[in-house]
Amino acid sequence: MTQLSEQELDEIYAFAVGLGKRAGRLLLDGVNRRIDGSQEQAFAEKDNAVDIVTKTDEDVETFIRTAIQNRYPSHKFLGEETYSKGQSREYLIDEKPTWCVDPLDGTVNYTHLFPMFCVSIAFILDHRPIIGVIYAPLQDQLFSSCRGRGAWLNETRRLPLIRDRPMPSDAPSRCILSCEWGKDRRDVPDGNMYRKVESFLNLAAEIGGRGGKGGMVHGVRSLGSATMDLAYTAMGAFDVWWEGGCWEWDVAAGIAILLEAGGLVTTANPPDDPDTAPIEEALLGSRLYLAIRPAGPSKTETGRQGQERTVREVWRRVRRLDYSRPGV
Known part of the structure; x- marks a missing residue:
């Protein structure tokens, strides 16, 4: 080392x-x-x-x-x-x-x-x-x-600009979601683009909609830059960033800043059991990322508990993406 x-x-x-x-x-x-x-x-x-x-x-x-x-x-x-x-x-x-x-x-x-x-x-x-x-x-x-x-x-x-702000108790509702269309635009049924769109709809739809997957986020934002998405998540302007397809130069600096600010970065892909699966730090070369802004404690949970709860709620509403690569 x-x-x-x-x-x-x-x-x-x-x-x-x-x-x-x-x-x-x-x-x-x-x-x-x-x-x-x-x-x-x-x-x-x-x-x-x-x-x-x-x-x-x-x-x-x-x-x-x-x-x-x-x-x-x-x-x-x-x-x-x-x-x-x-x-x-x-x-x-x-x-x-x-x-x-x-x-x-x-x-x-x-x-x-x-x-x-x-x-x-x-x-x-x-x-x-x-x-x-x-x-x-x-x-x-x-x-x-x-x-x-x-x-x-x-x-x-x-960073974050407003410190110790808890995650919303019903997140992803009342959250700003950041996401990108990405470069995989292949018109393939159930391909990455279709899975992303379905996930965006799930997170945006009214509570109870989409077969119970509706997340009712406050808004959906796409800046066209994964790096800027992460910077704004570290700042606290975005609550959640969900993305697949990025390379390490797209995310390395942003991950460094977000983690140092107190954010969380894990995998975009939901596990088989979102309720109990461990929430591990995302691998830099994985191309699959879910980021949660820095968060403070509420009356019922720590900041980290609020972040992890939000991760699990996002996992319940998104599709698995396929951005495989050699060596990872």
């Missing part, structure tokens, strides 16, 4: 925050060039029409990778664009110090100038993200965390 001193961890954290800010400014420069007409937005498709890459994705990843390799040459690097160019889809993270980077999460948003896009940088040790930096430059929102040092918005406001 690799050990880092507190000073080393502080230095890596400060470096990651500075790097996130600089990379975010590069994204903003690209937006400004499009606005003033000096550059058109071109993009290429990867797996399908909603899985796209721009030159900005690749340039910013190169910038981040070069900066990390110059500062920490012994550390591993895993970035979305370099990984996507390979043939393997195996899980590549191990116990070694690893940087896991999405240079532009929300690429479709970026091409449409919808502000929910960001740079995502995570530092992983022994398979667990311990530092997370997410910077959304068009909104100037910087989310960051370091193990044992708290999670923060713009380095001044501790």
Whole structure:
């Protein structure tokens, strides 16, 4: 097991925050060039029409990778664009110090100038993200965390913004649900897209509807960025995030921030018995995630008990998704 001193961890954290800010400014420069007409937005498709890459994705990843390799040459690097160019889809993270980077999460948003896009940088040790930096430059929102040092918005406001707020007693009712359509758009009966839609309907429908599965959530939100979904869950703006299909660079920084803020992250897929199955921390490479915001105690339960109760209630209403991969 690799050990880092507190000073080393502080230095890596400060470096990651500075790097996130600089990379975010590069994204903003690209937006400004499009606005003033000096550059058109071109993009290429990867797996399908909603899985796209721009030159900005690749340039910013190169910038981040070069900066990390110059500062920490012994550390591993895993970035979305370099990984996507390979043939393997195996899980590549191990116990070694690893940087896991999405240079532009929300690429479709970026091409449409919808502000929910960001740079995502995570530092992983022994398979667990311990530092997370997410910077959304068009909104100037910087989310960051370091193990044992708290999670923060713009380095001044501790997350969650409202502390010790219990989960609703009838959750998922009175919750804001965050979810995504994802990139698997195959029109296959009972495929992932159909299962997601059925799950969204179950969670949104009136209490007693959908054969008793109606969850009556306050609202359903889709930001188009898994990274931003997790950041807003850590902030407390979202109560529940349910998703399948994400890769580790989509979630590593957000998981680091959410866990440090006091949130819970487990698997999206319901077990055979949601009432009694253990609630275990989600595997980083699993591609299946259910996140619950930080929560405080109520008169009848601890914050953790409220989170776990919400997990079980969500599990009762969602379908199992199939996002398998080699090596996990």
